[in-house]
Amino acid sequence: MGQPTAVRTIRQPWAILLWTAISILGASAVGGIALSRGETINSLWFIVAAVCVYAIGYRFYSAFIAAKVLVLDPTRATPAERFNDGRDFVPTNKWVVFGHHFAAIAGPGPLIGPTLAAQFGYLPGTLWILIGAVLGGCVQDFVTLFFSTRRNGRSLGQMARDELGPIGGIAALIGVMMIMVILIAVLGLVVVNAMKHSPWATSTVAATIPIAILIGLYMRNVRPGRVLEGTLIGVTLLLLAVAGGGWIDHHPTLRVWFDYDGPTLALMIIAYGFVAAVAPVWLLLAPRDYLSTFMKIGTVIALAVAIVILRPDVQMPALTQFIDGTGPIFGGTLFPFVFITIACGAISGFHSLIASGTTPKLLANERDIRFIGYGAMMMESFVAIMAMIAATVLDPGVYFAINSPTGVVGATAAEAVAKISSWGFPVTVEQMELLAKEMGEESLFARTGGAPSLAVGMASIFSRAFGEGMLAMWYHFAIMFEALFILTTLDAGTRVGRFMLQDLLGNVVPALGRTSWYPSVLFTSACVVSAWGYFLYMGTIDPLGGINSLWPLFGISNQMLAAIALCVGTTILVKSGKLRYAWVTGLPLTWLVIITTSAAWEKLFSPEVRIGFLSHARDLADKLAAGALPPDKLASAPHLIFNDRLDAALTAFFLIATWVLVLDMLRVCYCAVRGHKHPPLSEAPHVPSRLVEDWVRD
Amino acid sequence: MNNVYWWHKLWSGLRQVSGDDAYERYLAHWQERHAHEDRQPLDRKRFFKAEQARKWNGVRRCC
Incomplete structure (x- = not known):
């Protein structure tokens, strides 16, 4: 007792030997990936590099943070122990908390970001995922979880208000609402692009709704609370739905019912989002969440196993010519856009919302924070590495054909393959037709968004590892799996947005603040749904693919949230008299501010029409005025111009909010160091833990 | 023996991860903390x- 977790000094010779071996292996794997040119490289090197980097990061850096920077104290009672109510606050086994935390933080983000960033080649994304996670993302999750635990599980917004003052609090609150809107819109767009003109995918995704409702009713009325039973039935039904989708796809009349274009599907998703947000949670959201969590974890494990069994070769070069900013999937140079495109998997601000509030209420002991905060983010980063592998084992020509929007490569298949082949990534119309046929799709051209190319990558890996000839099944399984938890995020996000809006409006009109008053529920849900619905719909009619403008916006907003979390963390470190360790959060914060500022600046002011929102608006307006637009684009042009200006305004907001927060943090830190007046630390007082170790930790 | 244990x-x-045993854990907690109070624990459905x-x-x- 009494001794805080200390960095165990390595004395045993075998331990020195082991860690030296891991370091050498890791260094050669990373070096091999970085220096390999020309020849293809085996994906096993990615796995080895990742595992070694994580092992070293966890063993040494997280131990240093735990012992020296945060000084975890195992003798201190956690909120779960002090407020144990058997439900909300419960001291829980650390593996169970790890499972909860990982399931909560890992969504579709780490699968999509790396897939899109693969347009730069495999190297920049891979290095950023590894380094960003170990020095940035894991640290952010770790410190946020720790500081929230020391503050009775307070949320990030509350901590920002307590530690920085009202300005920080308001920036955090509005930031979270904005990011929610952008996040849902972009995820909705990913699903729409996966379902467009695909009766198989659309019918399978549609079937997930009645299946979830059925399971909801089962778990509420037939066998209340039997979660595992219900989930097992649901997963079986989902697999049947994938097979049933294939049957519908081959049925001449039924397939027409599920064949829609992008904008129509967007309207359906918007309608669905509204209904899901006002329906009771037990009916749709909760059962779907059980299903998607099981699917997600099962598929991620299966993918890891398949990659290790198969060890496919990576076909994409280390770097492509698109690092100069001319990439077809999204415009923008390597710096800063690779760091914006891959947010989840390297550093994701959204995690700080889970790490504050939800997870701290379950911790049995402060010592577990290192494993859960740092460790779960490492796992998510590993998921991102696997997504990178799945994207880069595809033939690069195929990868670009699937992901390039028609506005860039041309509307017909012949135009697209000619353009992509001219970049040095040979691909033929026959090859794409054969692939589409194998996957059970009409066409795989211009399926921007990452989900279809990831599904093609996963399907080819799965079918080679677990059974040849099932390509179409695996493809639609992958689409269903992605759509399942994207729709969960969509429901859950809309609901959170609604709660926040109700909270905000409640200050003005008290009745609107009552979360159970139905008119208020309908009104605020409609507000939130129309906000993201607008961006989603505009994304589907954008000839540049929508992802081109929405994904960077999402990346910037997510990194802004991470900056808020790191600002709070740095402030607390400085106020606790740990100025000399403030670099632990200060360095990743500085990096985030650099990348978000330069990315936001380019999105605002770049003269290149595919990068700068304002120059794109100007270009369109000029063409419109000169009558140079083809008649089919005439109608949408004014909307696109307005949308560009709105995107620019949002970017400017994110930029300003980040800087206001950083300056506010510097002010508070300066006051703390100089001994001027500043908000005091809001840490809960020390209460010794009375839990008997063996009992809790079992 | 060892196998069965694992x-x-x-x-x-x-x-525990899935929440399948949440009600049992709630009952155990209730017995421990609130059994002496003049109340009944919630039933499974509620x-x-x-x-x-x-x-x-x-x-x-x-995300």
């Missing part, structure tokens, strides 16, 4: 209803 551990871990409402009242899922 399977049991795995199974109870799975039940507990599960309240639990779902509580769980989804906030940020639960990430």
Whole structure:
């Protein structure tokens, strides 16, 4: 007792030997990936590099943070122990908390970001995922979880208000609402692009709704609370739905019912989002969440196993010519856009919302924070590495054909393959037709968004590892799996947005603040749904693919949230008299501010029409005025111009909010160091833990 | 013996992660803390209803 977790000094010779071996292996794997040119490289090197980097990061850096920077104290009672109510606050086994935390933080983000960033080649994304996670993302999750635990599980917004003052609090609150809107819109767009003109995918995704409702009713009325039973039935039904989708796809009349274009599907998703947000949670959201969590974890494990069994070769070069900013999937140079495109998997601000509030209420002991905060983010980063592998084992020509929007490569298949082949990534119309046929799709051209190319990558890996000839099944399984938890995020996000809006409006009109008053529920849900619905719909009619403008916006907003979390963390470190360790959060914060500022600046002011929102608006307006637009684009042009200006305004907001927060943090830190007046630390007082170790930790 | 022990551990871990045993844990907690009070614990159905409402009242899922 009494001794805080200390960095165990390595004395045993075998331990020195082991860690030296891991370091050498890791260094050669990373070096091999970085220096390999020309020849293809085996994906096993990615796995080895990742595992070694994580092992070293966890063993040494997280131990240093735990012992020296945060000084975890195992003798201190956690909120779960002090407020144990058997439900909300419960001291829980650390593996169970790890499972909860990982399931909560890992969504579709780490699968999509790396897939899109693969347009730069495999190297920049891979290095950023590894380094960003170990020095940035894991640290952010770790410190946020720790500081929230020391503050009775307070949320990030509350901590920002307590530690920085009202300005920080308001920036955090509005930031979270904005990011929610952008996040849902972009995820909705990913699903729409996966379902467009695909009766198989659309019918399978549609079937997930009645299946979830059925399971909801089962778990509420037939066998209340039997979660595992219900989930097992649901997963079986989902697999049947994938097979049933294939049957519908081959049925001449039924397939027409599920064949829609992008904008129509967007309207359906918007309608669905509204209904899901006002329906009771037990009916749709909760059962779907059980299903998607099981699917997600099962598929991620299966993918890891398949990659290790198969060890496919990576076909994409280390770097492509698109690092100069001319990439077809999204415009923008390597710096800063690779760091914006891959947010989840390297550093994701959204995690700080889970790490504050939800997870701290379950911790049995402060010592577990290192494993859960740092460790779960490492796992998510590993998921991102696997997504990178799945994207880069595809033939690069195929990868670009699937992901390039028609506005860039041309509307017909012949135009697209000619353009992509001219970049040095040979691909033929026959090859794409054969692939589409194998996957059970009409066409795989211009399926921007990452989900279809990831599904093609996963399907080819799965079918080679677990059974040849099932390509179409695996493809639609992958689409269903992605759509399942994207729709969960969509429901859950809309609901959170609604709660926040109700909270905000409640200050003005008290009745609107009552979360159970139905008119208020309908009104605020409609507000939130129309906000993201607008961006989603505009994304589907954008000839540049929508992802081109929405994904960077999402990346910037997510990194802004991470900056808020790191600002709070740095402030607390400085106020606790740990100025000399403030670099632990200060360095990743500085990096985030650099990348978000330069990315936001380019999105605002770049003269290149595919990068700068304002120059794109100007270009369109000029063409419109000169009558140079083809008649089919005439109608949408004014909307696109307005949308560009709105995107620019949002970017400017994110930029300003980040800087206001950083300056506010510097002010508070300066006051703390100089001994001027500043908000005091809001840490809960020390209460010794009375839990008997063996009992809790079992 | 050892095998059975590990399977049991795995199974109870799975039940705990998924929330399958939430009601049992609630009852155990109730017996420990509130058994002397002049009240009855919630029944399974009402507990599960309240639990779902509580769980989804906030940020639960990430991107």
